[in-house]
Amino acid sequence: MLYRETGQFKTSYSADQAIFPIFQDRMFILGWLIVAFIAVPLMASEYWFQIILIPFLVFSLATLGLNILVGYCGQISLGTGGFMAVGAFSAYKLATNVPELNIIFVILISGLITALVGILFGLPSLRIKGFYLAVATLAAQFFLIWMFNKFGWFVNYSPSGSIAIPPMEIFGVMVTSAKADPVARYYLALGFTVVLALLAKNLVRGPTGRAWMAIRDMDIAAEIIGIKPLATKLKAFAVSSFFIGVAGALYFSAWSGTAESDAFDINLSFNILFMVIIGGLGSVVGSFMGAAFIVLLPIFLTNLFVGELGFSALTAKHLEITIFGALIIFFLAVEPHGLARMWQVTKEKLRIWPFPH
């Protein structure tokens, strides 16, 4: 009985409403934080930072953002790539045009700009639902990428059309561009991810989250009990886009260092949707699990197919696409709540362990 709540009596509602009411969960989160903040930087190599850890953090944040919209509020979006591009290009314009602005504010403001764009494209959600809305978000995806591609202003008229983050510092430590230590860039991404994830967790378990879930589960009934559909959905669009925008800004500033608009094409949107589904619709932890899974899977598969089995890179890529698709179908059919639910089930097993029932 490693994991159990018996004996942990809550003597007040506020204790019962704490962010992690169960002791083991608190320890679990604390453990991960220690690993992430202390152990990993001591042990990881540059390869690890660049190929696994930083992208994992960036995509976790984007997944969390999309999960707020799709998993909590029930509004499908296929425009995640486009919104990440808004975050990345805003960060570029701010960093190059307002060099005295600290990178933290650059990233936050980029998130806010993305939130505004998200609200704009979320407006139709009052009248459009479900698949119709999914198609409408494709408009955002294609329009935004086209815009960044076609107007030189967004790339400061660089002839290659690509953007590069200037070196920027926090308290005298370089945290962006190739000049920065990967550990510093990792901490930048980690800081934003951890803080935003905690905020997200608080939001979804409070009144805002309940309103989102009510809209998701039955929008008509939600309106009849006094929830304003448009305001609630727009909040979801705003918060979701803020997260995705910050993720886009981090993608560019903490991870890739350079970017072109095509990096944010519709395939990125699908990838992040897959992370949401595999991780678990409507789960904060699941967002991390889904991102980890989809960041690691291609690395694993490429090693297996190309490294071990000697397939050509092209075949490996096609196999990968096939496996991704099959996994999506598998998860939707067998466990629509994804890895998060599997984890939950495991925890429940631990609760009664070592007794089978």
Added chain:
Amino acid sequence: MEMLNAVFVAPFVDMFTYPAFFVEVLLGGLTAGVMYSLVALGFVLIFKASGVFNFAQGVLALFAALTLVGLMTGTIPFSQNSMSALALPIWLAVIATGGVMVGLAYAIERVVLRPLVNQEEIIMFMSTIGLAFVLEGVGDMMWGSDVKALDVGIPSGSFEVNGVLVQVFDLWAAGIAAVMVAFLAVFFQKTKIGRALRAVADDHQAALSVGIPLKTIWVAVWSVAGLVALVAGIMWGSKSGVQFSLSLIALKALPVLILGGFTSIPGAIIGGLIIGVGEKVAEVYWGPLVNGAIENWFAYVLALLFLMFRPQGLFGEKIIERI
């Protein structure tokens, strides 16, 4: 002032000054529109009969075209090699591909739809995105992912009428689309299975209670959609080669559906034509003002604006939700 002129006056002046060119642009748009309609059609069939929003319809067309080219050139699946001895004649290859599409319908029913029956629509929708990925990966592995020419003998060339250049291929495309719509109409009116499909579309419960198994219905409707995808794949592939971008272009069937309504066959056709013509005209006359390539998004934005005013589409019925 100059700007207003460029947006609101100059394009129209152009249209009237060079009417022959304008007509050619329209014709080009109509052809593209027919292609969109063909994809949208398969989509409407599935949505009507099973309520599934089949995101994979475009990839289905790509898959059909890949298979057809593979069979015509005698490609050995999964090997990237071909033997001319295995190459099938066109007619046989088309029939065989049709068979493959029906087989695929069986497989989809068994592996994707059956485990997901009774799930929410949104889950079904996302699973068809998964399906699209599987089909793309498998298609590429089986037949290779290089760009392939497809020639099933549709005549090409062009002739001039009153100074307007008309592509013979376009006429054929329109003709084939018309024949297919007529064929579908007959299928739904006259055949037993077609009538059954209509019954399900109208009332799932009623159809089940008269004893048509859901399984049969799903296989049938996905087969028909697969055949429609084959026709779409042949037309697209003959025009611009068989390649992955086909499935991306096919995404434009989605705004078509929004315009036409998810359940209306005439809607799919007229919606396709509107989108095809609209984006061509916009690209040619207004595109240059904003650095071009507005074809990438025009259809989606048009659909979005349209949705704001008529959420049920051109031909869809207004539904009043119940509780």
Added chain:
Amino acid sequence: MSAVENPRQISGEVLLNVEDISLSFGGVKAIRGVSFNILKGEIRAIIGPNGAGKTSMLNVINGFYHPQEGKITYKGETRSKMRSHVAAKQGIARTFQNVALFKGMSTLDNLMTGRLLKQREGILQQTVDMLLHAVYLGPAKRQEVVERKVVEEIIDFLEIEAIRKTPVGRLPYGLQKRVELGRAIAMEPELLLLDEPMAGMNLEEKGDMSRFIIDLNDQYGTTIALIEHDMGVVMDLSDRVVVLNYGEKIADGTPNEVSANQDVIDAYLGVS
């Protein structure tokens, strides 16, 4: 929820007045020129055969359907078109014929959604509140505890302590109906609309539900309009009954008057 003193006194003051309401869907006329009123503090039953237009009437009252003709006056204010969340804000709550709970949420969270309409209005306030809840400090935290207390009282009242944290999708039908009533009560409504609250329940469950309805009306002075097919329940609970048939009002009065009415008897026996 606070009890009012000497509540079970129907003052004669009209809380809701519907006048000449007509509603149609395409060709189907669901309601034809129906008028009646609901007095403050009473339990008003709406009865009639299947398809009579009862549910549609409730949908009109809470702004979910917009009638083609007629007027609705609520608390002295006449309105034309109103969205249902505005009606909720003005104190009209309801339950549904087919349970309309939020399936993915627990009993507690479902009840807490009933408190959402007590939030502050306005874009600025809402944004500030959202941020406060995100950091979960100060007023936001206190507010959560206050709302939780209100909801816990309702949980006690409805005797559903044991299922507090159970996802509602897993509950049996009878309990789901009870949770749905709880969600409506959490809105602290002045007018509570109940659409067949006892459908599909066994005798014991019906007894419990009747008790809750009476207590609610009695202790808290909530005005209740209820649709019910079980005539026994209607006779026991209601002060006055309005009878609909094919969208028309065919009778209106005390339970005894209505049950003696020849038109009503004919309608129920299927004579036309």
